[in-house]
Amino acid sequence: MNLFSEFSSRAPNKVFISILCGVFSGVAYSLLIPLVISSLENEQGGLEYSSESLQTFFGFEVQNYYIASVFLLVCLFILITRTASQIILLRVSMDVTTKLRLSLYKRIMKAPISKLESLGSSRLIATIATDVGRIVDGARVLPELIMSVTTLVSLLMTLFIVDKNVFWLVFKTIFLGIITYQIPVLLGAKYIRRAREHIDVLQESIRSLIYGAKELKISTDKRESFYSDVLVQNEHAVLKSEKLGNSIMSAATSYGDLISFFVIGFVAFVFANYNSISQAELITVIMMLLYITGPVAEIINLIPEVLQAKISLQKVERLSGELSTEEATEQVFQIPSWEQIRFKDVCFSHETTHGSDSFGIGPLTFSVEKGKITFIVGGNGSGKTTLSKLISLHYRKSSGSIFFGEVEVDNNTLNSCRNEVSAIYSDYHLFDRLLGESNQSKQALIQQYLCELCLEEKVTVENGQFSTTSLSDGQRRRLALLVAFLEDKSLYVFDEWAADQDPEFKQIFYYRILPDLKAQGKAVVVISHDDRYFDIADKLLIMEDGLLKSNDD
Template structure:
């Protein structure tokens, strides 16, 4: 029976862990992009990898805590039956012990909380190590400084907090054990001098108190795990509360045919930070038409990336109107409008699998594009995924372009796609691919600094 209960507990905890992570994934997927950018990937990944396992670990000890609590209540009832005065003494000891126990446990909990906060900083530094490894490898002093000021310093902070918190908690647990034996000693050598109690009752009381030490020890042993789980639960809950859900209809609705995408007095204001007003873009007034290629140009910090996120409806304008043809983009149809868009951003992500149904016709198109983009000797398509994406930056972008073209959207945005391409592929992109997309009725927006190809644009 014990093995069966342990197996059931492990299986249930695995299911709970999966369900928590699934809800977290859904929350991220339905959150506004601006809020995800504000929170940062380090906190999100840290919460999934740290808080969820700790919460589940806390849940796995709850059955033992519950059983021990019931056992303790049963033995206290038995003590009251044996001798009311001994029962009162034990209750008084529990009350005093609980007060003395709670104070250091609160201190330990706060230290564990500081340790958890330090984990977020460490996750951010680990991300910097992974994505900045090329720069760090170039300069030994720079790498040493990064390790000392970030990774080692944060690891030391976590180690310091964990050591101190565990010392406080374990010392407090030992104090709890001492109280149990103190009560047994007090009953055996002091209590009997002031209260009448038979030998039979005394033996029963001592046996009951000795038996109680087991459940009490189990309860005390679970406290650190439950405390850490409680901190992680609060951390996860705070994070989830800071991630709002997009207030929009998640169902796809039919949209009427459109020819133009129109910005009418569109403005976007970033949230203020440290009492400083956020960056503002707009008002913007222009039209993007099907069967046209439009270029967006501008210097760094001019708002091109913000405009790209407004065009693809990841950012919701703080003022103005966005129209697909005569259809006003609202919370009721924004998901459907987004489904018309294909984009390759400057910080794009290349998935190693096709997330669309790859029919025989699409497979033939994909192989044709692989030949055109000179990737067929490196990449094959097997079982709906690429055989490799371990490619150069330029080759990855070409592969991302292939995927985007196969999706066959009505409106495309390319943010600096050709920035790291060889002249040969720039020619293919600007003079072949864009023109073919234009002929096939697509609306295309290109963010570019390639002035040599501005003649390709119908409007700039």
């Protein structure tokens, strides 16, 4: 994948037309100065205005009106082709932006949860929000780049016809200028790339600032330390690299802009003294050299933008390479009715970014039955949440076997078995609407749950969308529970659901909600530290150091 491959693959005809318009525009642009010069030439080869070629149009006297008419038509042609080239590629770039983001969305949705957790949300958001836009911005300058290159080539060809010696002088100077220009550009790119790496770290700091606002608010020392040691340090790291990178790029751009003027000065003050060149030819050459400065400056000024796009493209490619897709079929079918989930010698290990194993659990052998409440208990770091994510199939086992009834969970059945599960974890996300099938027929049931969860005065549901999600932590968990009830799955997994509830709702959760789910024949798995309620469990799975210390089978 290179900078423009997405464009050419998505809309090859439009991109081709855009490039063609850019080429035509560049050729036409290079004709303007020769047209002006030809209108000033007299029969003796000098440059002057002639009263004999004057003609009046709309009250204005026009010199060499035939050439003037061609000049006007060329200008209109440039306007049309240049605008067409820009608009076509602009519209294509907007389509590509959306499709590229949608592609990343799909890859994220298909990636294993463990991989998303290791990459971190900050890096994913920075790539989608920053890098995709930079890639498209870099590709968007294609028409200008093509037009400038075409104009430069055409003018150099014209200059070759006018004076070969000047042509070779200009060609060698531009070639040398481009080579020497690359040195600061490469140095600047190094710092720009470093700044982009710091942005990922800064994004994580900003995320911590927002989500850790409550913790920072109650501690002046913690707040000041986070501000100075984290936010300021990361901001300065980005600022330092961007300042150096952009300063070097600006110096390189200024140097590139002056290359053409160095040539003009040399031709006017030195070259003319050692070569036989008439005054008319000298004026023509200088006019063309002045005209060349525009395309040269345009090409040089576009290089940093293209470079930014290239760096962002590398980031997107690297992320896409790390976002492995789960080896599971997308086809979903209704699995046969089951009564228990069986784990046989199941192991799982978290993989670090360097590929080495870190904390893992197993081997584990146990079962979870329908119509029973299973508690997973244990100390912090014992592997409770990891085990629950294996049960809910968010994590894929490293070894062993998992069965839903007689159906083994493998690549062909994974997503079908997942459709049997509803889970609310401690880091759950509450969407602002009910997703999936239409919930119009469930409006009465929704209202019933809102009343049972004491949310009827806080939230209403219209067209499947919640009126608000700006609720207390306990109320948000209750609203998430409403969503889980509506899903009506066979297996329910709760990770410390009652932790943020008041004593009244803790009682309701443990002594009414869980028994109701059990009575409906659901398999219920609960992670809990509330030993006062362990008596309602039909089974206790006690975890310690990644292993089952006790299994009440």
